[in-house]
Amino acid sequence: MSGSNTTDFTNPSTFILLGIPGLETAHLWIVFPFCTMYLTAILGNFTILFTVKTEPSLHGPMYYFLCMLAVSDLVISTSIVPKMLAIFWFNSKEIDFSACLTQLYFIHCFAVMESGIFVAMAFDRYVAICDPLRHSTILTNSVVANIVLAMMLRSGLLALPFPFLVRQWPYCRTNIIPQPYCAHMAVVKLACADTSVSSYYGLFVVFCVMGLDAIFIALSYTQILRAIFSLPTKDARIKTFGTCISHLCAILAFYIPSLFFSLMYRFGQNVPLHFHVLIANVYLLMPPMLNPIIYGVRTKQIRDRLLRLFTHKGT
Known part of the structure; x- marks a missing residue:
């Protein structure tokens, strides 16, 4: 393990990820719920991808966006969990500086992408x-492809400054990161320089991405609810609103932990560090686990396709 924890250095070759400080003795037990969440995310999201690929009736805009959401969930969870398991099981706490920046980039890039996917899904709904009569003419395959490309470019470009900002700072205090993965502000806090540019850019991304995306989603659902309440019968209103339930549940699973974590990070100075770190991990791993469950249970087409698949296998 590196012995440069407190000596002066301007460009550390490695960082030390502590896992969950204060709960080191419980690491072997804590790993099981996180491992369960990861396996559920892997199995669920690959099932979504396989189901949409093999079922022609699901080849539509909503399900293309759902596949993109599944890919995003797989990348986020895979960027975090393998290294976390190495820390908890094998005490492998060192991470190369470049690997840390790569992990940081992928986490922030695909978190931004996930928010954009929810906006695209809201537009589809x-x-x-x-x-409804113009749905197929408005959301053509080329339009969907352009939306996907725009979301990828937006997330890639907005996350690109994070590793470059982190790389430029001198690090002369410590190379210990008190959590099991590299996040932008967690690394920036180790720098011995004025890092206000990094802080302001991080806030800019939060407000311009999460804030604007939430506004667009809210505006879409305001119009959706107006259209639903104008339907003539109660059954028609319930049936139409039912097509939005999966999307709304996935949005809540993504934005509520994000909001809670952001508020706690800024105002929860008296909250124990290990609780901060646990919430940070749950905030990133909960949506990838819940999204395939939500869509698998709530979406009739996916549920029916899976039932047919398992029924045929069982006969």
């Missing part, structure tokens, strides 16, 4: 409910 808006068109499907408010202008």
Whole structure:
């Protein structure tokens, strides 16, 4: 293990990830719920991808966006959990500086992408409910491809400054990161320089991505609810609103932990460090685990395809 924890250095070759400080004796037990969440995310999201690929009736805009969400969930969880398991099981706490920056980039890039996917899904629901006769002409394959490309470019470009900002700072205090993965502000806090540029850019991304995306989603659902309440019968309103339940549940599973974590990070100075770290891990790993469950249970087409698949296997 590196012996440069407190000596002066301006460009550390490695960082030390502590896992969950204060709960080191419980690492062997803590790993099991996180491992369960990861395996559920892997199995669930690959099942979603396989189901959409093999079922022609699911080859539509909503399910293309769902596949993109599944890929994003797989990348985020795989960026974090393998190294976390190495820390908890094998005490492998060192991470190369470049590997740390790569992990940091992928986490922030695909978190931004996931937020954009929810906006695209909200737009799909808006068109499907408010202008159903033109849904297929508005959301053509080329339009969907352009939306996907725009989301990828936005997330990739917005996350790109994070590793470059982190690389430019001198590190002369410590190379110990008190959590099991590299996040932008966790690394920036180790620098011995004025890092306000990194802090301001991080806030800019939060407000311009999460804030604007949440506004667009809220506007879409305002119009959707107006259209639903204008339907003539209660059954029609319930049936139409039912097509949005999966999307709304996935949005809540993504934004509520994010909001809670952001508030706790800024105002929870009296909260124990190990609780901060646990919440940070749950915040990143909960959506990848819940999204395939939500869509698998709530979406009739996916549920029916899976039932047919298992029924045929069992006969």
